[in-house]
Amino acid sequence: MTEAERYDAVVIGSGEGGKYLAWDMAQAGQKVAVMERRWIGGSCPNINCLPSKNEIWSAGVAHTVAHAGEYGVVAGPVSVDMKTVVARKRAMVESLVAFHLERYEATGAELVMGNARLVAPGTIQVALNDGGMRRLATEKLFLNLGTHATIPPVPGLAETRPLTHIEALELDRLPAHLIVLGGGYVGLELAQAYRRFGSRVTVVDRGPRLLKREDEDVSDEVRLILEAEGVEVLLSAEVANVEGRSAGSVRVTVRTPDGSRMIEGTDILVAAGRTPNTRGIGLEEAGVALTDPGTIKVNDRLETTAKDVWAIGECAGSPQFTHASLDDFRVIRDNLGGGDRTTTGRLMPYCMFIDPPLARIGMSEAEARANGMDMRVAKLPMKAVLRTRTTSQTAGFMKALVDPQDRIAGFTMIGSEAGEVMAVVQAAMLGGLPYSVLRDAILAHPTMAEGLNALFGNVAKR
Numbered sequence: 046m047t048e049a050e051r052y053d054a055v056v057i058g059s060g061e062g063g064k065y066l067a068w069d070m071a072q073a074g075q076k077v078a079v080m081e082r083r084w085i086g087g088s089c090p091n092i093n094c095l096p097s098k099n100e101i102w103s104a105g106v107a108h109t110v111a112h113a114g115e116y117g118v119v120a121g122p123v124s125v126d127m128k129t130v131v132a133r134k135r136a137m138v139e140s141l142v143a144f145h146l147e148r149y150e151a152t153g154a155e156l157v158m159g160n161a162r163l164v165a166p167g168t169i170q171v172a173l174n175d176g177g178m179r180r181l182a183t184e185k186l187f188l189n190l191g192t193h194a195t196i197p198p199v200p201g202l203a204e205t206r207p208l209t210h211i212e213a214l215e216l217d218r219l220p221a222h223l224i225v226l227g228g229g230y231v232g233l234e235l236a237q238a239y240r241r242f243g244s245r246v247t248v249v250d251r252g253p254r255l256l257k258r259e260d261e262d263v264s265d266e267v268r269l270i271l272e273a274e275g276v277e278v279l280l281s282a283e284v285a286n287v288e289g290r291s292a293g294s295v296r297v298t299v300r301t302p303d304g305s306r307m308i309e310g311t312d313i314l315v316a317a318g319r320t321p322n323t324r325g326i327g328l329e330e331a332g333v334a335l336t337d338p339g340t341i342k343v344n345d346r347l348e349t350t351a352k353d354v355w356a357i358g359e360c361a362g363s364p365q366f367t368h369a370s371l372d373d374f375r376v377i378r379d380n381l382g383g384g385d386r387t388t389t390g391r392l393m394p395y396c397m398f399i400d401p402p403l404a405r406i407g408m409s410e411a412e413a414r415a416n417g418m419d420m421r422v423a424k425l426p427m428k429a430v431l432r433t434r435t436t437s438q439t440a441g442f443m444k445a446l447v448d449p450q451d452r453i454a455g456f457t458m459i460g461s462e463a464g465e466v467m468a469v470v471q472a473a474m475l476g477g478l479p480y481s482v483l484r485d486a487i488l489a490h491p492t493m494a495e496g497l498n499a500l501f502g503n504v505a506k507r
């Protein structure tokens with residue numbers, strides 16, 4: 046057995062929080078190594094956020110050109126070349142990987158490409174991708190392991206070789222009929238994108254509505270938007286079995302309240318949740334306890350049950366967003382520097398990049414009600430925001446929750462540029478401003494954010 050090489054810090058997984066932590070510690074002069082088995086920079090730049098938004102943008106261009114006539118622009122027949130769509134995405138990913146390699150070089154953090162496992166507390170063994178093994182002993186260990194797409198145990202599903210988001214974002218051909226299992230944000234973003242590229246698309250969800258964490262009016266609006274573009278949405282549909290082979294012919298039998306039904310398609314995409322990458326790599330043997338769903342048990346400082354071991358991002362059960370993983374880095378960095386920062390009560394915004402997008406920050410109406418909270422709710426249809434009249438993008442609405450102290454407790458928007466408008470509300474929430482500040486602010490005309498004047502003007506007086 047070779048002697049372990051000694052490090053001040055080792056990060057397993059080069060996701061968002063882990064890489065920033067590694068770069069930060071290395072820049073401060075510590076000896077740091079990051080173990081990564083495949084994706085340099087983690088999932089976000091390689092297979093998740095940025096590749097999906099890249100291809101969604103191509104789909105948006107296809108949609109705009111197909112509807113050019115409505116804007117008085119004559120564009121001729123539209124066809125989509127998926128090979129070019131994918132090539133554009135790959136070029137972006139390559140440039141992002143190059144950026145990450147430069148950061149490793151510049152900071153001095155060592156990137157080790159291989160599959161890591163814990164062989165004893167503080168001792169990691171890496172099976173190197175280009176052959177051989179290394180053993181590292183570290184003072185501090187950070188786990189940024191991420192998750193992978195869950196393939197539910199539906200009879201026949203695995204045998205069809207379904208697409209996950211990874212393969213869907215690598216398709217250089219257009220599926221004739223894509224069946225999407227799962228009505229969450231990953232499934233819906235890709236469903237709309239493939240519809241816009243020209244596929245027939247059917248979304249199947251076992252729940253009675255899409256986006257179960259959102260308010261019902263949000264789920265309904267999103268469904269209307271997708272259906273208006275020709276995406277078929279099948280709800281309360283429990284998949285009983287799947288037959289055939291994706292990239293050929295698949296048959297999905299679902300049980301609905303109206304009886305059994307079979308859907309025939311050419312391709313099947315599974316977007317039915319995530320499974321943490323925490324099993325079989327020696328965590329529990331090294332004293333790192335897992336929760337029931339398999340995430341790593343952490344406290345609100347992201348400390349695990351093992352001494353000097355922290356967890357970051359999705360594997361720690363943090364909200365499944367890149368910016369959450371980034372904030373996990375800040376929590377750990379600040380506490381290591383003697384600070385006192387926790388994950389409790391974080392204001393976590395998010396955006397679903399369908400078109401028009403959905404953005405939310407803070408509480409939903411249903412959450413407020415479930416907690417017995419006294420909230421005033423104000424709503425504004427997007428067509429009341431004059432900017433939308435100029436762009437013909439009138440679908441959606443804004444909704445705000447205001448607490449008895451006049452603070453904004455939640456904001457949801459489905460509408461063009463929702464993510465950008467949400468950031469304005471977020472700044473007000475972070476500053477603890479009363480809603481009346483946005484109601485009375487002079488906002489540039491005609492912008493989407495201008496709608497905040499009218500939205501908060503609709504808050505009932507106390």
Ligand SMILES: Cc1cc2nc3c(=O)[nH]c(=O)nc-3n(C[C@H](O)[C@H](O)[C@H](O)COP(=O)(O)OP(=O)(O)OC[C@H]3O[C@@H](n4cnc5c(N)ncnc54)[C@H](O)[C@@H]3O)c2cc1C
Pocket residue numbers: 057058059060061062063080081082083084085086087088089092093094095097098159160161162189190191192210231322326357358359360364365366367368370398
């Ligand atoms: C299709 C899709 C679209 C998304 N879009 C968005 C979006 O628009 N905005 C947003 O905020 N979030 C989005 N997300 C979620 C987001 O990608 C993640 O929350 C984010 O990347 C943070 O991940 P992480 O830091 O937890 O880990 P990851 O980035 O997943 O990093 C974990 C890394 O650990 C490596 N690893 C795991 N085990 C080992 C091991 N034993 N040895 C070596 N290496 C290992 C993995 O290869 C991986 O690179 C999307 C997710 C999906 C699936």
